[in-house]
Amino acid sequence: MTDSEIRELVLRELCNIAPEIDPAQIDSTINLRDQVDLDSMNVLDLMVAIHDATGVEIPEADYPKILTIEDFVRYLRPRINNK
Amino acid sequence: MPSLGADIETGTLVQWLVKPGDRINRGDIIAVVETEKGAIEIEVFQSGTVQSFAVQEGDKVPVGATLALIATDGETPAPPVREPVPVVPAPSSLRPAAALPTAPAPAAPPAAPAAKPASAAATAHLRISPLAMRVALELGIDPATVKGTGPGGAITRFDVEAAAKGKAAAAPPPPPPIATPSPTPTPAAKEIRPAMMAADKQAAMRRAIAAAMARxxxxxxxxxxxxxxxxxxxxxxxxxxxxxxxINDRLLYSAMLLKSVALTLREFPELNGFWVDGAFKPGDGIHVGVAISLRLGGLVAPAIHDADKKSLSEIMVSLRGLVKRVRAGVLRSSEIADATITVTSLGEQGIESVFGVIYPPQVALVGFGKIVERPWAEGGMIGARPIIMASLSGDHRASDGHRGGLFLAALDRLLQNPEKL
Structure with missing residues (x-):
């Protein structure tokens, strides 16, 4: 998966969870929780959706490392491509 | 029509999922009703055989009205007696009084709708929900010209919207100056319609919440x-x-909070139930309503049944199911109606404490703020701990602050022993 494919995947799943957002308005370098109203159930749903799409299971302990879309790309890239 | 919660008085039957002669079991979903709080799947409360419908698809019916006659097991099916159906005249309904079943014609028919389509007579036998009718009036579409794709050929709002689109496409291009006549509506026009629909729904939900909270x-x-x-x-x-x-089985701390409230309530039955006709009526189980806010505004508080008897994993499954169904706009009648207490957890993002408004006829509401790290003294030592503010709003007719305080203390004790959950 290329970086832009990962970026697209995360944005798409995010829009499924928060249909009111405009993906064009999301800054991929800013904390998602500062841009989108997400509670812990939404975050869990996002992680499950990403797991279902990529096979990568993100442990809770790693959540603090993944705050922005770019963080997702950096985190997922090696894990997807090493599968 | 079962009670669908304190803030819902009527609903529109949009679809029957059974037909006369069908065998049904208690708990089966037999119909879908549309309300201010979205579509609700109606579960039947007794087993038997469907004899006849008292209400047709598209009818607006008040809570308590007979929806269908069911012959219970061992009962010889009685000749179908048609009870007068209290059909509520929808403000925009074009159904003439003569089309009503055996019910007496209302003394004063509702005021004639402002925009009356030309072929009003033809609409007499149309199957169309009040919602679709309202949309038709808004969009200036004559329902008689719309082809219904709903159950039994019923006209849904989607059919009306599709017809409106087709009409716009077929309409002659607006007067000049036009360089390139476009056969499709402008993107702006396309966007306005769903927005109106959503605004309509939101306004109805706002009114429902307003009525319940004011009460x-x-x-x-x-x-x-x-x-x-x-x-x-x-x-x-x-x-x-x-x-x-x-990842699919992971627990959220909200599940622990819900379970701990449910378990603690076993010792405090006076907080779990309803205030009805001047007296407290205990709940028939511990059914914890979970306040779930909708992304576009408004909230619903469907119940997790027998939450005290469920494992944390089962509560988590129920919670995820509820959130999904709330988002999809389809809840079940038992979920929406019979919560015996409500838990609201507004915290997470912003606030540290919430003192909620009780959802009548319930008698208590438990609130949780967000977890914050705070200095905490215990055993003569100070350390940083994650702290949550738990609150109880109680109905003073049913319980006293002293017992309420004991409830919160017991809840605290339980959360110090999470392995007991």
Whole structure:
């Protein structure tokens, strides 16, 4: 998966969870929780959706490392491509 | 038509899922009703055989009205007696009084709708929901010209919207100057319609919430209590537990909060139930309503049934199911109606404490703020701990602050022993 494919995947799943957002308005370098109203159930749903799409299971302990879309790309890239 | 919660008085039957002669079991979903709070699947409360329908698809019916006649087991089917159906005349209904079943014609028919389509007579036998009718009036579409794709050929709002689109496409291009006549509506026009629909729905939900909350504050003498609870043990236990679970089975701390409230309520029955006709009526189980806010505004509080008897995993499954169904706009009648207490957890993002308004006829509401790290003294030592503020709004007619305080203390004790959950 290329970086832009990962970026697209995360944005798409995010829009499924928060249909009111405009993906064009999301800054991929800013904390998602500062841009989108997400509670812990939404975050869990996002992680499950990403797991279902990529096979990568993100442990809770790693959540603090993944705050922005770019963080997702950096985190997922090696894990997807090493599968 | 079962009670669908204190703030819903009528609903529109949009679809029958059974037909006369069908065998049904208690708990089966037999119909879908549309309300201010979205579509609700109606579960039947007795087993038997469907004899006849008293209400047709598209009818607006009040809570308590007969929806269908069911012959219970062992009962010889009686000749179908048609009871007068209290069909509520929808404000925009074009159904002539003569089309009503045996019910007496209303003394004063509702005021004629402002925009009356030309072929009003033809609409007499149309199957169209009030919602679709309202949309038709808004968009200036004559329902008689719309082809219904709903059950039994019923016209849905989607059919009306599709017809409106087709009409716009077929309409002659607006007067000049036009360089390139476009056969499709402009993107702006396309966007306005769904927005109107959503705004309509939201306004209806706002009214429903307004009615229930005004009643609560008018009738219920609330008392409010709050206490801080150290969550370090609960969170450490949860972290450990989640390491062992796959992502699909992971628990959220909200599940622990719900379970701990449910278990604690066993010792405080006076907080679990309803205030009806001047007296407290205990709940028939501990059905915890979970306040779930909708992304576009408004909220619903469907119930997790027998939450005290469910494992944390089962509560988590119920919770995820509820959130999904709330988002999809389809809840079940038992979920929406019979919560015996409500839990609201507004915290997470912003606030540290919430003192909620009781959802009548319930008699208590438990609130949780967000977990914050705070200095905490215990055993003569100060340390940083994750702290949550738990609150109780109680109905002073049903319980006293003293018992409410004991409830919060017991809740705190339970959360210090998370392995007991």
């Amino acid at each position: 609560s504050k008018r009738e219920i003498p609330h008392y409010y209590l709050g206490t801080q609870i150290d969550m370090s043990r609960a969170i450490a236990w949860l972290r450990e537990e989640n390491l062992r679970r796959s």
